[in-house]
Amino acid sequence: MASRFTLNGFWRSSPTYKVGLMLALAGEPFDYVSVNLSEGEHKKPDFLARQRYGQVPLLEDSNNGRRLCQAAAILDYLADVTGKFGGATLDERLSAREWMYWDYDKLAHGIYRSRAAKLGFRTFPEPVAAAYVAEGEAGLAVLEAHLKSRDWLVGEGPSIADIDIYGVVAYAEAGGFALENYPALGAWMKRFEALPGFGRPEDILPKQSRIAA
Ligand SMILES: N[C@@H](CCC(=O)N[C@@H](CS)C(=O)NCC(=O)O)C(=O)O
Structure with missing residues (x-):
């Protein structure tokens, strides 16, 4: 049977990974x-x-013809249609959204750009590269402080x-950040990696197109 969802993406893309991870954890073949x-x-x-921004990911839902852009908005949608990972209450859902907006504002750029520099995809003048590293470290420190007293970000x-x-x-x-400096974050990562359906980027995102088994 054809899959309900088609994920259009690129194997090196972190926003594509987020969507693939959500589908895998929710047990939705795609x-x-x-x-x-x-x-x-x-x-x-x-x-x-089909994707007005000319970016990946793009998620297509064959049940209703929807085409969805922006990883955070896609996760929000998938939480609705699968009934999974959306938080137990409206307050939890609102907090989850808040963290997703925070991510793109304060965490992702520092990590992504530092990774791009390390892998040689982008080059930045030294003060700019240093500013991205500082941004990434600051974002990781926020997560470390939050996760010291709780198992999950929300609820x-x-x-x-x-x-x-x-x-x-x-x-x-891959961006050069030493995660051993963030033990509570490391413990949260291990909890997350133990969830059924979890896969690393290379497990979830093939280099070639693939029809679900
Ligand atoms: N805010 C977007 C970012 C998507 C994004 O930056 N995708 C990159 C790949 S990781 C892309 O398509 N880059 C090509 C471009 O922007 O032209 C999301 O979360 O979906």
């Missing part, structure tokens, strides 16, 4: 279409017609906030 960013496939008219169990933020922190070491 077809995967590789959009080769290196070859500019995300800027071609047929893709732009008593994992939510879309944990999925969203794990999807960034998973790339921190």
